[in-house]
Amino acid sequence: MPRRMTRRARPRATAEAPQETVPVRVKINGVEYSHNVEPRLLLVNYIRDVVGLTGTHVGCDTTHCGACTVLVKGLRGDSWVAVKSCTLLTTQVDGKEVLTIEGLAKNGELHPLQKAFWENHGLQCGFCTPGMIMSALGLLLRNPNPSREEIKWGITGNLCRCTGYINIVKSIEAAAKEMREKGITI
Amino acid sequence: MAVTRLFGAKIRRKEDLRLLTGRGKYTADIYLPGTVHAFFVRSTYAHARIRSVDVSDALGVEGVIAAFTGQDIKDALGAVPTAWQIPGAELKVPKYMPLAVDRVRYVGDPYAVVVASSPYVAADAAERIKAEFEPLPSVTNPEKAVQPEAPQLYEDAPNNTAFVWRASGGDVDGVFSRADVVVEQRMVNSRLQPTAIETRGVLAVYDRYAEKATVYMTSQNPHVHRLLLSLITGIPEHRLRVVSYDVGGGFGSKIHCYGPEAVVLYLAMKLGVPVKWIETREENFKSTIHGRDHVQYVEAAATRDGKVLGLRVKSYANMGAYLSTAAPGIPTILFGPMLSGPYTIQAISVEVVGALTNTAPVDAYRGAGRPEATYILERVMDLVARELGMDPAEARARNFIPKDMFPYRTPIVLTYDSGDYERAFRRALELAEYWRWREEQKRAREAGRLIGIGLSSYIEICGLGPSAVARATGFGLGLWESTIVRVHPTGKVTVFTGGHPHGQGEETTFAQIVADKLGIPIEDVDVVHGDTDLVPFGLGTYGSRTTPVAGGAIAIACDRIIEKGRRIAAHLLEVREEDVVFEAGRYYVKELPERQKRIQEIALAAYAAGASELPPGTEPGLEATAFYDPSNFTFPFGTHVCIVEVDAETGQVNILKYVAVDDCGNQINPMIVEGQIHGGVVQGLAQALHEEAVYDERGNLLTATLTDYLVPSAVEAPDIVTDSTVTPSPHNPLGVKGIGEAGTIASTPAVANAVLDALAHLRVRHIDIPLRPEKILRALRKV
Ligand code: FES
Numbered sequence: 001m002p003r004r005m006t007r008r009a010r011p012r013a014t015a016e017a018p019q020e021t022v023p024v025r026v027k028i029n030g031v032e033y034s035h036n037v038e039p040r041l042l043l044v045n046y047i048r049d050v051v052g053l054t055g056t057h058v059g060c061d062t063t064h065c066g067a068c069t070v071l072v073k074g075l076r077g078d079s080w081v082a083v084k085s086c087t088l089l090t091t092q093v094d095g096k097e098v099l100t101i102e103g104l105a106k107n108g109e110l111h112p113l114q115k116a117f118w119e120n121h122g123l124q125c126g127f128c129t130p131g132m133i134m135s136a137l138g139l140l141l142r143n144p145n146p147s148r149e150e151i152k153w154g155i156t157g158n159l160c161r162c163t164g165y166i167n168i169v170k171s172i173e174a175a176a177k178e179m180r181e182k183g184i185t186i
Numbered sequence: 187m188a189v190t191r192l193f194g195a196k197i198r199r200k201e202d203l204r205l206l207t208g209r210g211k212y213t214a215d216i217y218l219p220g221t222v223h224a225f226f227v228r229s230t231y232a233h234a235r236i237r238s239v240d241v242s243d244a245l246g247v248e249g250v251i252a253a254f255t256g257q258d259i260k261d262a263l264g265a266v267p268t269a270w271q272i273p274g275a276e277l278k279v280p281k282y283m284p285l286a287v288d289r290v291r292y293v294g295d296p297y298a299v300v301v302a303s304s305p306y307v308a309a310d311a312a313e314r315i316k317a318e319f320e321p322l323p324s325v326t327n328p329e330k331a332v333q334p335e336a337p338q339l340y341e342d343a344p345n346n347t348a349f350v351w352r353a354s355g356g357d358v359d360g361v362f363s364r365a366d367v368v369v370e371q372r373m374v375n376s377r378l379q380p381t382a383i384e385t386r387g388v389l390a391v392y393d394r395y396a397e398k399a400t401v402y403m404t405s406q407n408p409h410v411h412r413l414l415l416s417l418i419t420g421i422p423e424h425r426l427r428v429v430s431y432d433v434g435g436g437f438g439s440k441i442h443c444y445g446p447e448a449v450v451l452y453l454a455m456k457l458g459v460p461v462k463w464i465e466t467r468e469e470n471f472k473s474t475i476h477g478r479d480h481v482q483y484v485e486a487a488a489t490r491d492g493k494v495l496g497l498r499v500k501s502y503a504n505m506g507a508y509l510s511t512a513a514p515g516i517p518t519i520l521f522g523p524m525l526s527g528p529y530t531i532q533a534i535s536v537e538v539v540g541a542l543t544n545t546a547p548v549d550a551y552r553g554a555g556r557p558e559a560t561y562i563l564e565r566v567m568d569l570v571a572r573e574l575g576m577d578p579a580e581a582r583a584r585n586f587i588p589k590d591m592f593p594y595r596t597p598i599v600l601t602y603d604s605g606d607y608e609r610a611f612r613r614a615l616e617l618a619e620y621w622r623w624r625e626e627q628k629r630a631r632e633a634g635r636l637i638g639i640g641l642s643s644y645i646e647i648c649g650l651g652p653s654a655v656a657r658a659t660g661f662g663l664g665l666w667e668s669t670i671v672r673v674h675p676t677g678k679v680t681v682f683t684g685g686h687p688h689g690q691g692e693e694t695t696f697a698q699i700v701a702d703k704l705g706i707p708i709e710d711v712d713v714v715h716g717d718t719d720l721v722p723f724g725l726g727t728y729g730s731r732t733t734p735v736a737g738g739a740i741a742i743a744c745d746r747i748i749e750k751g752r753r754i755a756a757h758l759l760e761v762r763e764e765d766v767v768f769e770a771g772r773y774y775v776k777e778l779p780e781r782q783k784r785i786q787e788i789a790l791a792a793y794a795a796g797a798s799e800l801p802p803g804t805e806p807g808l809e810a811t812a813f814y815d816p817s818n819f820t821f822p823f824g825t826h827v828c829i830v831e832v833d834a835e836t837g838q839v840n841i842l843k844y845v846a847v848d849d850c851g852n853q854i855n856p857m858i859v860e861g862q863i864h865g866g867v868v869q870g871l872a873q874a875l876h877e878e879a880v881y882d883e884r885g886n887l888l889t890a891t892l893t894d895y896l897v898p899s900a901v902e903a904p905d906i907v908t909d910s911t912v913t914p915s916p917h918n919p920l921g922v923k924g925i926g927e928a929g930t931i932a933s934t935p936a937v938a939n940a941v942l943d944a945l946a947h948l949r950v951r952h953i954d955i956p957l958r959p960e961k962i963l964r965a966l967r968k969v
C-alpha cells in the first residue's frame with residue numbers, strides 16, 4: 001500500500017474569543033470573490049459554504065480520500081496543480097486562482113475528462129468523481145501521455161469505493177488521448 | 187451507437203451529466219438559510235457508567251445555541267427500533283436510546299449533542315463538555331463475550347447473548363457417520379468498515395405552523411427511515427418528509443436508522459431552525475455500522491471421491507453494542523440458508539450465537555450474511571480437495587447441482603429458481619487458462635516461486651424478497667416494491683420508484699425498461715426517487731433487489747398502461763380490443779397494420795377525455811401504479827478465478843489475473859452490470875488482503891482513519907476479465923436476478939483461496955483474512 005500521512009483536519013480555535021477575520025480575494029472558475037474569513041477556514045469550506053460551489057466534496061478528515069481535489073494556479077510557479085482543498089487554508093490561496101469541477105465544462109461543452117468518464121462508466125455514485133477528475137487533470141497537465149501504471153499512481157490519493165477503478169483508469173486514458181489529439185488542456 | 191433494442195443495450199447513464207459537472211445534490215450540498223449545526227459528543231470509553239455530564243461551559247461559548255445530554259432527551263425520544271426480530275431464537279432486544287443515558291457501550295457511543303452557529307464552533311464547544319465516567323470492563327470479541335465470566339453489557343441479555351439461532355435440514359448425523367473424510371476448520375470472517383466515500387448526514391427542518399418536518403438525509407430507503415423516525419420522534423408519518431437526492435454510496439451502511447438522525451430531527455423541532463449534521467470520517471468509522479465479524483467453527487463430511495455430503499457450522503456473530511435496524515437477520519436468515527451454495531450438499535446444521543460486545547453495531551454490509559456463508563463453503567471445498575489430494579476445480583465439478591434439477595430445493599428451505607453452475611464455471615476456467623496456470627504453478631514451485639490459483643463458485647440470494655418469507659422470518663415489513671409510471675399528455679413519462687439507487691444506475695436501467703416496453707425514446711423517460719412526498723411507499727435499495735423487484739413493478743405498471751391504451755386505441759380505431767396489436771410504440775389493427783395510433787396519440791386522448799376519445803366508462807389519464815411482491819428470491823451465480831504470486835521474502839501478494847464469470851439472468855445494461863462486478867470484486871478482495879476493523883483490548887478502534895483502514899486505491903485494484911452467462915429467472919417479470927453484491931461475495935474466497943493455494947505445498951493450511959504480508963511471513967516462518 002502506498003504510504004499515507006495523517007494530519008489533523010479541522011484547525012481548532014485556541015483563543016478564548018472567536019477569531020478575527022481576515023480579507024481574502026480569490027478567483028474561482030474565472031469569477032473574482034472577496035470575503036472576510038476566519039484564518040482557520042479550510043479552502044474546501046470556503047468553496048462550499050461561502051462561495052456555494054458544492055461540486056467539491058468532503059469525504060474524510062485526514063487528507064486521504066481526495067474528494068475535495070481542485071486545481072490551484074500560483075501555488076507552485078505559474079502552473080495549475082491539483083491540491084486537496086481540505087489541506088489548505090483559504091488564506092493560502094489569497095490572490096490566486098482556483099478551478100473546481102463546476103468550471104471545467106466550457107460553454108455547455110463537457111471537458112474531455114468529463115466526456116470520457118461518461119462514455120466509459122467511470123462513475124457510479126459520483127461522490128468521488130469531481131475530485132477524481134480534477135486530480136486526473138492535474139496529472140495530465142504534468143504528463144499528457146501517462147502509462148496505465150502512471151495513471152494508477154497518479155490517482156492513489158483519490159479513493160473510490162464504487163468502481164474498482166478499472167473504468168476510471170480507462171476514462172483517463174481515453175481523455176488523455178483526446179486532449180493530446182485536440183490540444184485541449186483546461 | 188445503433189441501438190436495436192433498449193433492453194440489453196450498453197448506453198451511458200442518464201444520471202451522470204449532473205454528477206460529472208458538480209451539480210449532484212448530496213445531503214451536505216443542501217443549504218437552508220438560518221441553519222445551525224450539531225456536533226455529537228461520543229464516548230472514549232468502550233464501556234462505562236455515566237456519572238455526570240455538564241454542558242454549562244459549552245453553553246457559554248459564543249455561537250452555541252443549545253446542548254443536550256442523553257438524560258435531557260430521554261423522555262422526548264423513543265428507542266431506535268430493531269426491525270428484524272427473528273423468531274424462535276430467544277431474541278433479546280436491548281434498549282437502544284438515540285443518545286446514551288446512563289451507560290456508554292462502545293467507543294463512539296454518543297451521549298450529548300451541541301448545537302452552534304457553525305460546525306467549527308460546535309466542535310470547539312463540545313470540548314468544554316465535562317463528563318465523568320466510571321469505567322467498566324469491556325469485551326469486543328464475540329466468542330469471548332458469550333462466556334459466563336465476560337463483562338456484561340445488559341442486565342436483560344445474560345451472557346451478552348442476543349440470540350441463538352438454529353437451522354438444519356437433512357440427516358446431518360447420518361452423513362457424518364457415513365463420511366470417508368471429515369475436515370474441520372476454525373475461520374474468522376473479519377470485521378469491516380463499509381466506507382462509503384460520502385459519510386452520513388442529516389439536515390432537518392420543522393415548520394411549527396404546518397407541524398411538518400422535512401429531513402434531508404443520506405438514506406438507502408427514505409420510506410423506511412420515515413417510518414422509523416416517526417416511531418422514535420412521534421411526528422406523524424404524513425407530516426414527515428424524508429428526502430434523499432443523491433447518495434454517495436451506501437453498501438448497506440445507509441439502510442439503518444441511527445440515533446443521531448432522530449436527535450437532529452428532534453433538535454430542529456425543539457429549536458425551530460434548520461439543524462444540520464454531517465458525520466466526520468472518524469465518526470463514520472467509529473459509529474456507522476460495521477460488517478461481517480464472525481468466528482466460525484466448520485466441519486464438513488465428504489466421500490472419498492470428493493462429494494461433500496454435509497456441513498456443521500457454529501458461528502459467533504458479533505452484533506456490537508446494540509441491535510441495529512436489520513442486524514439480527516443478517517448472520518442468521520441471510521447466512522444459514524446460503525450454506526449449501528451451488529452444491530448438492532444434502533445435510534446442514536447451523537447454529538449462530540449473536541453476541542453483544544463493546545463495539546460499534548454490526549449490520550448489513552454489501553453481501554450481508556451471504557459472503558460469510560460463501561467464504562466458509564469455498565474454503566471448505568479447497569480443504570476437502572486438499573485432504574483428498576484432488577484438484578480444487580475437480581472437487582467443485584463433482585458437487586454442482588446439475589442444470590436439469592431446477593427448481594432445486596436446498597436442505598435449508600430455499601428453492602433455487604434457475605441455474606447452470608457448471609457452464610459459468612467452465613467458462614471461468616477457460617478464460618483464466620486454469621490448467622495452463624496449474625502447469626505454470628508446478629514450474630514456479632520448482633524454481634522457488636509461490637504461485638497460487640483460487641476458485642470461488644457462488645450463488646446469491648437476491649431480489650429480497652417475497653413478503654411472506656420476510657414476515658415469517660421476523661422482518662418488520664414485507665419486501666415488495668412500488669412504482670407509479672405516469673404517461674403525460676405528450677407521451678413523455680415520469681417513473682416514480684420506491685427503490686432508491688445510489689450508484690447502481692437505475693435512473694438509466696429503469697428508463698430502458700420503460701422505453702423498451704412502451705416503444706418510446708429513452709430521452710422521453712425520467713426516473714424520480716428518494717422523496718417520500720413524491721414517490722409511493724417503497725422499501726429502498728439494498729440486497730441486490732432494486733432491478734429485480736422495483737424493476738419488476740415497473741414492468742407490470744407498463745403492461746397495465748399498454749392494456750389501458752389498447753382499450754382507448756380500439757375505441758379510436760373503431761375495432762374490437764382483441765383486434766388491436768401493440769408493438770414498438772404503436773397500436774394497430776391486426777389485419778390492417780397501416781391503421782394505427784402511436785402511444786403518444788393515445789396519451790393525449792386519455793387526457794383530453796372527450797366522448798370520441800375515451801370509451802364509455804374509462805377513467806381519464808394514463809398512468810399505472812404497481813406493487814410487485816416477488817413469488818421467490820432470485821439466485822444469481824457464477825465462478826471467479828484469481829491467480830496470485832506471493833513474494834516469499836516480503837509476504838506481499840500480487841494479483842496476476844482475475845476472471846469473473848457471472849450470471850445475473852437477463853441484463854438490461856451490460857455496462858452497468860460490469861461496473862457492479864468491478865466494484866464488488868475490489869471491495870471483496872480488500873477483505874481478503876487489506877481491510878480489517880481492529881479494536882484493541884480496551885475497545886479502542888485502531889482503524890479509525892483511512893491511514894489505518896486500508897481501502898484499496900487504484901494501485902491495489904487489479905485488472906478484471908469479465909464475462910457472463912445468461913440464465914433468466916423464470917419467475918421475475920423481466921427475467922433479471924440482480925448483481926449488486928455478487929462481486930463482493932465471490933472475490934473474498936477466490937483471493938484467499940489463491941493465496942493459500944500458493945502456500946499449500948509448504949503445508950500452510952489456513953490463515954485468517956486479511957492475508958497481510960506480516961501474517962503470510964509468520965506462517966512461512968513456522969513451516
Ligand atoms: S476531504 Fe478527504 S482528502 Fe480532502
Ligand code: FES
Pocket residue numbers: 122123124125126127128129159160161162163383434435689
Ligand atoms: S463513484 Fe462512488 S466513490 Fe467513486
